[in-house]
Amino acid sequence: MSRLGFRLSRSVLSTISPPIARAYEWAASYPATPHRPLLDMSQGSPGIPPPQVVRDALAKASSDTTGYRYLPVLGDEGLRQGLAVEMKRAYGQDSDILQEDVAITAGCNLAFVAAVMALADAGDEVILPIPWYFNHQMSLNLLGMKAVPLPTFASNGFLPSIEVCRRLISPKTRAIVLVTPNNPTGSTYPATLLDDFLTLAQEHKIALVIDETYRDFIPTGAPHNIFSNTQWRSNFVHLFSFSKSYCVPGLRLGAIVGSPTFLAQVVTTLDCLQICAPRQIQVALAPLLPSLRGFITENSAALQHRHALFRDNLPSTWIIGSQGAYYAFVKHPYQGISAEVVCKQLAMEIGVATLPISFFRDENGTVLNEEEDRWIRFSVANVDDEKVIQVCQRLAECDKIFGDGT
Numbered sequence: 001m002s003r004l005g006f007r008l009s010r011s012v013l014s015t016i017s018p019p020i021a022r023a024y025e026w027a028a029s030y031p032a033t034p035h036r037p038l039l040d041m042s043q044g045s046p047g048i049p050p051p052q053v054v055r056d057a058l059a060k061a062s063s064d065t066t067g068y069r070y071l072p073v074l075g076d077e078g079l080r081q082g083l084a085v086e087m088k089r090a091y092g093q094d095s096d097i098l099q100e101d102v103a104i105t106a107g108c109n110l111a112f113v114a115a116v117m118a119l120a121d122a123g124d125e126v127i128l129p130i131p132w133y134f135n136h137q138m139s140l141n142l143l144g145m146k147a148v149p150l151p152t153f154a155s156n157g158f159l160p161s162i163e164v165c166r167r168l169i170s171p172k173t174r175a176i177v178l179v180t181p182n183n184p185t186g187s188t189y190p191a192t193l194l195d196d197f198l199t200l201a202q203e204h205k206i207a208l209v210i211d212e213t214y215r216d217f218i219p220t221g222a223p224h225n226i227f228s229n230t231q232w233r234s235n236f237v238h239l240f241s242f243s244k245s246y247c248v249p250g251l252r253l254g255a256i257v258g259s260p261t262f263l264a265q266v267v268t269t270l271d272c273l274q275i276c277a278p279r280q281i282q283v284a285l286a287p288l289l290p291s292l293r294g295f296i297t298e299n300s301a302a303l304q305h306r307h308a309l310f311r312d313n314l315p316s317t318w319i320i321g322s323q324g325a326y327y328a329f330v331k332h333p334y335q336g337i338s339a340e341v342v343c344k345q346l347a348m349e350i351g352v353a354t355l356p357i358s359f360f361r362d363e364n365g366t367v368l369n370e371e372e373d374r375w376i377r378f379s380v381a382n383v384d385d386e387k388v389i390q391v392c393q394r395l396a397e398c399d400k401i402f403g404d405g406t
Helices: 019-027 052-063 077-091 108-119 134-142 162-168 191-204 260-273 279-285 289-313 339-350 385-402
Strands: 102-105 125-130 146-151 173-179 207-211 236-241 254-257 319-324 327-331 375-379
Touching: 019 339, 052 279, 052 289, 077 102, 077 254, 077 279, 077 289, 102 108, 102 260, 108 134, 108 173, 108 207, 108 236, 108 254, 108 260, 125 134, 134 146, 146 162, 162 191, 173 191, 191 207, 289 319, 289 327, 289 385, 339 375, 339 385
Parallel strands: 125 146, 125 173, 173 207, 207 236
Antiparallel strands: 102 254, 236 254, 319 327, 327 375
């Protein structure tokens, strides 16, 4: 690499490098063959394209000569209204969600950045359950904010504790951020637990931000009842991604749902970060949302089936701690060997790409004990049923590399 003649940001230099890229560096060393290809369970990406009707609508929107102009900062009005209506289907018809509560963003990661920029300043604290979604912690670090880890454990299904969280709140705390269904653990937080976190946020006059990227992959019932509470706008901010539900991750579309009073400030951050989200996909999706519910339901059922295949074919010495939506969080059986070492060897020698728990924790934080450092995230979304079985078969070969786990 060439030498730079200028200094780099301390925030950038102190932020971890993108974990997915690191996993793919390991996988690049695997000698794949047509009969034994690389099996990628590292990235949470849809394994299927969007329906043909979406592709056709996108092509039509792209051919419109007026379709290359800016949209309003908060997004296409048709999509904002459509998402509000669709959310009533997801959360219940008594949900109090209006078009003016919705802002459309260029992906959910940007939604998170725009929201926290409106909530907190450099030096402030944001509580994140750990293991955390790494892009949340990375973004906070880049913004000079402190991610305060809220430990979760396999013994409780990786659910965050209200009482532990209460003890972490300080005068510098500006928000609690949850992800459910969770990335990386796959754990789905009960509605009652989310109610308790909202009450905690209200007591301390801070925001509760819930990233519900995977909300459409909960097999039973509404994710929660928060939107049925007419006071939800006082402390609650909802984040959403179209990437998973509608299988359009490369088109970058997400949303912030919150009080119009809050969104009036988010407009400032969005105007600087994106001006507007990509226009063509907004215009294409807006009239289609009601008709795509069946596609989402079928995809969710397919993921549930894939989880069952993974669970039924996983070698018995590999232990699932939690499972749901796109992910299974699994403890490998090899005592005294870190998950990062196992994942690296899995990619390079067995041809299975996964992510270790160390990618979902603060590199400068508490050192993992031997039991905690054996967890691995598997994504069942971007492989088909046959490949899920092949992954499990290859895991059975790991004893040749690491021993039998005793």
